[in-house]
Amino acid sequence: MPTPKLRVAICGGGIGGLALAVALSKYSNIQIDVYEAAEQFKEIGAGITMRERTWKILEHLGLSKDLSKVTNTPPDGLPGIGFEFRRADRADGFQFHLYTTPYGNVLFHRAHFLDIFVNHLPTGVAHFGKRLLSYEDDKGNSQVKLKFADGSQSTCDLLVGCDGLRSIVRKQMYDQAPFKEPALKDVAEPVWSGWVAYRALVPADRIRRANGGKEIRAMTHPMMYCGKDKHIVSYPISQGRIVNVVGFVFYPEAEGKAFNGPWVTECDGAEIIKHFAGWEQEVQELLRHVDNATLWAIHHLRPLPMYTSGRVALLGDAAHAMTPHQGAGAGQAIEDAFVLAALLGDPAITVHTLWKALSAYESIRLPFANRVLRESAVSGKMYEFNSIFKDKYTSLGPAIDAQWSWSMESTPEEEVERALKRMRGLEVKHKL
Ligand SMILES: Cc1cc2nc3c(=O)[nH]c(=O)nc-3n(C[C@H](O)[C@H](O)[C@H](O)COP(=O)(O)OP(=O)(O)OC[C@H]3O[C@@H](n4cnc5c(N)ncnc54)[C@H](O)[C@@H]3O)c2cc1C
Known part of the structure; x- marks a missing residue:
């Protein structure tokens, strides 16, 4: 690669980190390094669901053809079953609601899902056995220094913490943040x-x-x-x-x-x-x-007040680990990646203007993903008759559907457009 315009270090090779790496690989002038603590990329033996919103992003990333081969049933664009809801804690169980949604729920084995991302990674970007211990946002040299548990070190222009629920990047970002309200530091703890x-x-x-x-x-x-x-x-x-x-x-x-x-x-x-x-x-x-x-x-996590600080950003569970009741955590990680990559790939973004991309990323993604985080917990209570609707099935069913309304209020493409517009409107120089 000729001198890259940006060197991006991705800490963590789960779904979020790999989605970002694949999305950034479309820009030949961005250097990508994925630092993964484990000795290989791996997912647990369990299922995972995606809906239309995320599927559209996967199409943009060029993954949908391969993913269709490993999904339970390839989506055909027609409405399908999201979930059938049954009152089941009694011998005479019954259906009380059917949630249908465009494409239905697209169903995967997690390991097969992750494999497709791995297969689409450019060669040479993955570094295994690299557990990040700490970083230093070195303002003097406009770079971030990384220290790993194996004693090695590296540098980058941007560090993206994709290191999950117990993110070390989030912990350090919040420990060092000059919050006027000290209690805000506690929000970093799950x-x-x-x-x-x-x-x-x-x-x-x-x-x-x-x-x-x-x-x-x-x-x-x-x-x-x-x-x-x-x-x-x-x-x-x-x-x-x-x-x-x-x-x-x-x-x-x-x-x-x-x-x-x-x-x-x-x-x-x-x-x-x-x-x-x-x-x-x-x-x-x-x-x-x-x-x-x-x-x-x-x-x-409780909704975080910031996803970025200096030359460091959070993505996926590191930013918004949520209860799984809307099956949306990985989808939101993929959407973070889609938006952030589009911003970083914009020709106007260089090491000197990076702050604009990060500021736009945070201003678009933080309110959105934090909303999904909140709605997820509410949905879980609805499924267990602990919401204000209790077991009034005729109002509970539509209320359950309405919990997912965020997914239909805009498209990921519109979110990217909004983010790019926001970024281009940022004129005041803000020192990283
Ligand atoms: C029961 C359950 C069901 C779910 N079902 C769904 C679903 O159906 N649909 C959906 O969209 N979401 C679902 N989710 C949520 C989804 O699993 C997560 O949101 C998603 O996997 C988060 O991906 P991530 O890449 O952000 O984090 P992770 O998957 O946690 O990946 C983090 C990676 O970082 C690495 N790492 C950690 N620390 C370091 C370090 N210091 N240095 C280097 N590497 C590090 C880890 O080894 C790991 O590879 C579910 C979650 C649960 C618990």
Whole structure:
């Protein structure tokens, strides 16, 4: 590469970091380095859903063709089932709402989803075993110095923290921020949402065999089995060969408190079965095949007041880790990447004008993603009849749909346009 106009260091190679790397790879004058703590890119064995809004971005990034090959059913642009909602915490369960949405929910095995991003990375940009310990925004030399756990160091013009829920970049950014209100520093710490989630994968054939060849709903489309203080999200992945199961249990008194113990542990299937005893037959038919699960204490961030500082930006869960009740965290990470890459790639942006791109990124993405973060937690309460709608099904159903209205109020392309316009309107020189 001839001298690049910008050297961007991406800390963390999860969905957010890799989406940014792929999006930036369209600009031949931007140098990209992805520093990943692990020895390889990896995702957990679980499902993930995307909706139309994110799918459109994936099309722009040139990934949709390959992703279509690994999705459960390739989207055809027609409306499809987002989720079927059932009152399921009783023997006589029933459907109380059907959420349909353009494209339906596009369903993936996480590992297959991430693989497509990895396959589209330019060669030589990935650096493994590089756990970032700290950074120094060196204003004198207009660069950021990076220090890694293996003793190595590097520099860049822009550091993007894509290092997830427990982001070290966010911690340092907030520790060093000259907030007038010291309590703002605490916002950088994730809090326990009060939910735990049991995550498991079940081979579809096993359910089929045990049921005399009969399919259950979760083998054909996304299901939300709802009950008081608990719910189960389940849907097919890997061309119907696997059923993804996530059982949520809410502890109201624990919301916002510290979680004592490891945030992720292994457990056996009996534990999840115990929590959903007495639920409708279909739930029993699903859960009895769970051998092993992982138990997650679901943590999230409170809405952050800033996503950027100096030559450092936050992206994905590092900026807005949210409860998973709208299946939107990864989609929002991808949207961060789409907007930030368009700003950085603009010909007007150089090391000297970087502040404009970062300022526009924050002003567009922060209110948007923080809103999704808030709505996600509200949605979770709705699924468990703990919202103001309680179990008044006729008003609860439309209210659940309305929670996703943010996804239809604009398109990602319009958000990019808004961001570029905002950036071009920024005239006052602001020293990084
Ligand atoms: C139960 C559950 C279900 C979900 N379902 C959905 C869904 O259906 N749809 C959806 O859109 N979202 C969903 N999400 C949210 C989604 O998983 C996350 O929002 C998304 O994976 C975040 O990606 P990320 O790249 O920002 O962070 P991460 O995936 O956490 O990646 C961070 C990366 O940074 C690396 N790293 C960490 N620290 C360092 C360091 N110091 N130096 C270098 N590297 C580092 C890590 O090893 C990792 O590779 C769900 C979440 C949960 C918990």
